[in-house]
Amino acid sequence: MTALAVIRDAGSRAGFTLAGERVVCDERGVLFFPDASLLAVSDLHLEKGSSFARRGALLPPYDTAATLVRLQAVIADYEPRRVVSLGDSFHDGGGAERLPEVFRLQVEAMAAGRDWFWVAGNHDPEAPAGLPGESVRALQVGALSFRHEPSAGALDGEVAGHLHPCARIVRRGRSVRRRCFASDGHRIVMPAFGSYTGSLNVLDRAYAALFRWERFFAYMLGRDRVFAIARPMLRPG
């Protein structure tokens, strides 16, 4: 699959405009802005497994590998000129230092030939040690602003992460919960990309002040496409 085919195939990928910018919602949980050739990914939480291991929960140590493999795939598809990792790229401040050499090389390969931005997150406020790319608190690209935590109040053109949005619907007595993009067309909150990242329902109080709810959609991640679900269909929990 080539990047071009992906964009033409926008029938299955929810494509819409955010503050006037075209944007593709990819079911793998990334955003692509074709005009800026920019790929955004959020909350990688690399080295979460080893972070838990330090506290005695010996989770399988393959999460970083799994996350990077998926990231490599989307980067190969879109071949973006810029990549923005929207914060919480590492699960804790020591994550980048613990990153095994093999993964460090993978990140370097992915970043080669493109601009790479590490946005500071609450889990990783400091720049990741020894990795290529530029560390920023936030990033402005045209009308779009990229930051980790959504800022208070409804804002135009903001792309953020941090909240790990998911949505739930119930149909014929059965429940479907999926990670999702949360957007009202003015701003968007991205789903977490990391293999071990959980999620928080978009109906949680944490989202209440962020959106104009009458125009809100949860773009739930499916296997082959994104499903746009309107606010009245959503359930808490």
Added chain:
Amino acid sequence: MTDQTSIETARSAPAALPEPFEKWFAERGWTPRPHQLDLLASAKAGRSVLLIAPTGAGKTLAGFLPSLTELAARAKRRPGEAYRGVHTLYISPLKALAVDIERNLAKPVAEMGLPVAIETRTGDTPPHKRQRQKLAPPDILLTTPEQLALLLASSDARRFFADLRYVVLDELHSLVTSKRGHLLALGLARLRRYVPGLQAVGLSATVAEPDELRRWLVGQNPHDAGIASPPSVLPDSQHATAPMADIITVAGGAKPHITILDSVERVPWAGHSARYAIPDVYEAIRRHRTTLLFVNTRSQAEMLFQELWRVNEDGLPIALHHGSLDVAQRRRVEKAMETNSLRAIVATSTLDLGIDWGDVDLVVHVGAPKGASRLAQRIGRSNHRMDEPSRAILVPANRFEVLECRAALEANYLGAQDTPPLVDGALDVLAQHVLGAACAEPFDADDLFEEVRSAAPYASLDRDTFGRIVDFVATGGYALRSYERYARIKKTKEGKWRVAHPRVAQQYRLNVGTIVEAPYLTLRYARAGRGTPLRGGPVLGKIEEGFLESIAPGDTFLFAGKVLRLEGIRETEAFVSNATGQDARVPVYAGGKFPLSTYLASQVRAMLADPARWQALPEQVADWLRVQRDKSVLPSRDSLLVETFPRGSRFYMVAYPFEGRLAHQTAGMLLTRRLERAGAHPLGFVATDYSLGIWALGDLGALFKAGKPSLDALFDEDMLGDDLDAWLADSYLLKRTFRNCAIIAGLIERRHPGKEKTGRQMTVSADLIYDVLRTHEPDHILLRATRADAATGLLDVRRLGEMLSRIRGRIMHRDLEQISPLAVPIMLEIGKERVNGDAGEMLLSEAADLVEEAMGEA
């Protein structure tokens, strides 16, 4: 009275009872029963004993006689005297049973004036009392398998158990079949290491294979001082030579008087509510002193309770008892039962075991009992005197259940036993035990391996697997050895494994036990008031998160005998209000907890095949079978009937294996995969305990007749190979099983009240871990444990395999023009039951429909 005792052992001289005991029996005009004296004699000879007796045979007193007689002779501990450890440990599967035994034992002990301190220790025991029990242990401690594990994992375990003489294991038949039994077996092995002369007394209802229990009670693989076992011993004879406890069997008791409810009402084709029978059941309650009503699930209990009160014109005191209710409410019901102030109690399996309350003179079993042994056990609740017949009424909820009840009834008369076979000890439980062992004191791996192999469920464990478990406990056991520096247990210079950090022991204590409940939310009243509506009022109990997920605020449902309206959910609490006078939305029936036993299934098939036996059935049911015979055919005992017929725009296939819902579900999953490959375009399937229905776009009947595929090929045993593996890998069942294994093995922590507040995004869900582990290390020890669990439990692969081999070459196909009478029940389930167990693809297409609806509204 038919109190025949048999004892299989070199008979010791009959034991004489010490004076206070003789006197106590004599004052009441009683004589000790032979099995009580036999048990005492075996114990005095230093043996462990298994006592198999029906309820009401004085089993409990018999079990404690060795302890009580010894304790009676022991001088009371004076202040300042040396520490005295616990003398007798009593372990029961239920907290309530421990409390009940305390009460029943305290009475004779007080009447004989014995200087014996008896106390319980359960999850409900307050911390200060636990603390005090450690410092000054009672003579007899009544507890549960989980509490024993906790006691054993503490650093003073050796001292606490140093004076232990006996372990009494109650309801052993029920304990040994679960992971709790595995944990207990490992605990018992540990106790035997502390106290080599320890004697075990097992109390059990009748079981199919008593020798399994006899081995369970004593140490296996006796270490014969470096002498290798003679090579001439064949593996098969290993069991024959394995050490066993003595056995004492008390036969009989009076034959129970069981009837099947004969209602003038029409017995429904399908469903589980038995609503039709409510007036008759109520009449039966009125005619008896105290009635115990058993059902198979919580939602059935709620429904029955509600319906009974609807017709309760006399205002009879009828109560409800199930595991989800608030403890205080359960205790009130138990108290009321004890004082005989109730006329009826609706209960699930929480009251299943040997609890001896009140003067129950009738047991009503609503729904089919699913197993002959379970029926016998439940009926044993009524009239706790062995020599009077128990009275019981079976209330089938649908027509197939009529057949099943009839079969169960004949089985109970015949004394048939269908307790499930014991399985090998689970590896996740072993991992928990290994960590517990390290918490108590540093262990040597070879020594611990010997100890573990002395526990019957682990008798054939190999050293390599044990090594992998120790490795798992230490560093997660991953091929990628990246966690050495975070190890939970580490080897000392002397080569012993010890806990790396006190925090690890604390984690162990919080996560001990093998019962992993589905996530529960606390259910409480929303306090009325202005402002935020969701303020918490009184607590009603716990409710499965999964159930609440399928309903929305404003929906009504039954709980604690009330119609409640869901107001909202906040964090781990669900808030409700009374919706009295409204009709509850009937809870989704989650299927019976117990699958139909193999024995009963074969009885039902035999009954179907033999028209002479239909006379025993209600006329409407017999008529149903006759019409089936005319319109289609009835399967013979060992064959499988498959019917195909068109209906609407679809084609249906219904098979009648009678192998239980789990095996059918697995079969349905695998058959639809095959039909898909054959181009039959299956759309879905539904499974009940009795039959399996599949519907498709393709004409299944025509395809089978054309041999594309033939039914023999479709039902070929090879479906249990690649198809099973491929399906399993993605199955939600396996994910659920993995979650349980991961919690028991200590990979992920249990959810504890108050800790969830950090929110979902802070925890790592078991599903995510499973996906990562399966992709990167498919042969990890925990995945091995998961597959073993799923195959025996959730999937019933063994039974499916037996069925496939039984019906080979014996499939009867009837291609019909329309639905047959026998097919009606399962056709009625379509749409009610989950259509497809594998959520993924289908839920997506559901969501796709939803988008159009949603976009339409927007």
